[in-house]
Amino acid sequence: MLTTLIDVSFRLSRRPRSVPRARSALHAVLADWGAGEELRHTAELVLSELVTNALRVRAPSDRQVGVRIAYSTSDGTLRLEVSDAGAGRPEVRRPGADEPEGRGLWVVEALSLRWGVGPRPGGIGKTVWSELKAPALDPAPATRQVAAIAVRAGQSVRVGDAWHTVRAVRTEPQPTGGLAVVLGLDGRPPLRLPAGEPLAVRAPAVQ
Known part of the structure; x- marks a missing residue:
């Protein structure tokens, strides 16, 4: 398998x-x-x-x-x-x-x-x-909405009308509490989002 x-x-x-x-x-x-x-x-x-x-x-x-x-x-x-x-x-x-x-x-x-x-x-x-x-989890369809905290390097995320490859992912505390996720993207400046912010993501499962 x-x-x-x-x-x-x-x-x-x-x-x-x-x-x-x-x-x-x-x-x-x-x-x-x-x-x-x-x-x-x-x-x-x-x-x-x-x-x-x-x-x-x-x-x-x-x-x-x-x-x-x-x-x-x-x-x-x-x-x-x-x-x-x-x-x-x-x-x-x-x-x-x-x-x-x-x-x-x-x-x-x-x-x-x-x-x-x-x-x-x-x-x-x-x-x-x-x-x-946890036999029933389904973590990796080809394209879906995920929270920013679940994004991984190598995936592509949609920002506006364009798709960008994620080169790096890091987390940092937010001044108001909670976690922020900073995505290093190909072709645009880094994107900083709350950890729970939904993003459109596409990528094959990690083999």
Whole structure:
């Protein structure tokens, strides 16, 4: 069976407001991919816990937290990855009823098909990941409307009446809250949009 892997990556500052920003970005991506309410709710809860844990580890304040959302058509799994520059490996705790904190990874373990920890690609630190069963997602028709956060380098986006190839994608915080996406485009200046702004996109699936 031919495997198609669709993924979206972005970075977040080490601030508490990055948790709702991550949830908002994931919501926009999964809405574009046709996820149902139950999967969206579960995925957003898992990602919230992973990002919250990453923000709590000891790391320089200028080190960002990396987020990757990926879907594999071969086994119908949604993979959520959160990378940080902290040392050590997180462990599942089972706090008592009177302990208000420490349930993050317990929630992740309970909701995930599987989860784990590995070295951070290309840098110091670690990546904590979770996989959820998602057999019904449809992330890559040839042409469709998607949120700006779901656009990937190599795709083409329509700006006005013209199509432009996306050369680079990055995210940055908006002064009013939320994430902005900056697209480096072929043949015109960069385009800056709110993460949830819809764009017409066309491209074959990534093989």
